[in-house]
Amino acid sequence: MSSKHFSELGDSASRVLDAAEGLIQQQGYNGFSYDDVARLVGIKKPSIHHHFATKAELAAVVAQRYTHRFRSELLIIEGRHAKATDRLLAYAALFEQRYTQDRGLCVCGMLGAEAASLAEPVAAEVQLFFRSNLDWLAAVIKEGQQQGLLRSSVKPAALAEAWHSAMQGAMVLGRGLQSDRGPAQVAKSLLATLLA
Template sequence: MKHFAELSPAAERIVDAAEALVQQVGFNGFSYEDIAQKVGIKKPSVHHHFPTKVELVVVMTQRYTHRFREQLLRIEGIHPRGPDRLQAYAELFASTFANHRRLCVCGMLGAETDSLPEEIRAEVQRFFRINVEWLRDVILHGQEQQKLHKEPAAYDMAQLFLSALEGSMLVGRGLTDTQGPAAVTQTLFQAWQT
C-alpha cells in the first residue's frame, strides 16, 4: 500500500478528489468514474495509482489524519491557554463546514462504519482516538489553569466536544438556518469556562 507522503502529483490529485467526494457523499456515494471525471483522467489511470477503492480511501484517511495532527500541533504552538486551544480546534470544523457544508472526512466515514471495510474503519477509529486524547489533554490543561470547570471529567468533556462538533455539521446539513460548529462551541464554552 502506498504511503501518503510518497504520492506522485497525479496520485495526489486523485486523493484530493476522493477527499472532496467523501466529504460530500461518503465512501459509498462515489465511484472511480466520479474520481476520473473530477480529476480529468480516464478510469484506468485511477486504478493504476490505486488498484482498489479501499486502498485509495485508506491513504486519503491517513493523510487527512496526519494533516489534522499538524493543525493540533500548530494550535498548541500558538495558544497557551486551554480554552483558546479549544476555540481554535472548533474553528477547524467551522472552516470545513463553511466550505459548501462539507463534513469532516472521518465524521462522514464514521456515519458509514457498518458498511466500511475493516482497513478504513481502523483509520477512522485512529483519527477519533487521536482527537479525543488531544482534547482530553487540552481540557486537563485548562482545568489546571483554572480556566475550565473540573466537572465533568476531562475525558468525558473531550468526547462530548468532539461529538458536538461532528454532530453539528451533520445537523447543519439538514437545517439551513443553523450556524453549525461555531454556535455549538459558544454554547458549550458558556457552560464550561470558569
C-alpha cells in the same frame, strides 16, 4: 492491503486523493465512484485504478492523509494559543472552515457514520483519527482545568468525548437543516457552560 503511505505518492496520485477527499466529505464512501474522481482529476477511470487498486485502498489513504494533516493543525494550534479555552475554540474553527466552505463534513465523521459498510483497513484509519482527537482534547481540557479556566466537575476524557461529539453532530445537524450554522456556534455555546 493498505500498506500504501501518502507520503510516497506522486503528483497525480495526490490530485486523485484531493478529489476523493472532497467527494467523501460531500457524498460519503458509498456516494462516489471512480468515474467521479476521474472526471474531477481530468483523467480516465482506469488511471485511477493505476494509483489505487481498489476503492477501499483509496479511502484508507484519504483517511490516513486527512488524519496526518489534522494532527499537524493541532500542533499549530498549540503553538499559537496558550489558553485551553482558546485552543478549544481554534479546534472548533478547524471544522467550521471545512463546513462553511461548501458544507463539507469531516472526512472521518462521514466515514464513521458509514462504518458498517467500510472495509476493515478503512475503519482502522478512521478509528485512529478519533483516538488522536480525543487524546489531544483530553490533554487540553485537563490543562484548562488545572489552570482554573474550565470547571473541573467532569473528567477530561468525558469532556473531550462530549466536545468532539458536539462538533461532529453540529455539522450533521447543519446539513440536515440546510443551514450555514456550523460547529463554531455550538462551540461558543458549550464553552460558555464550561467556564469556571
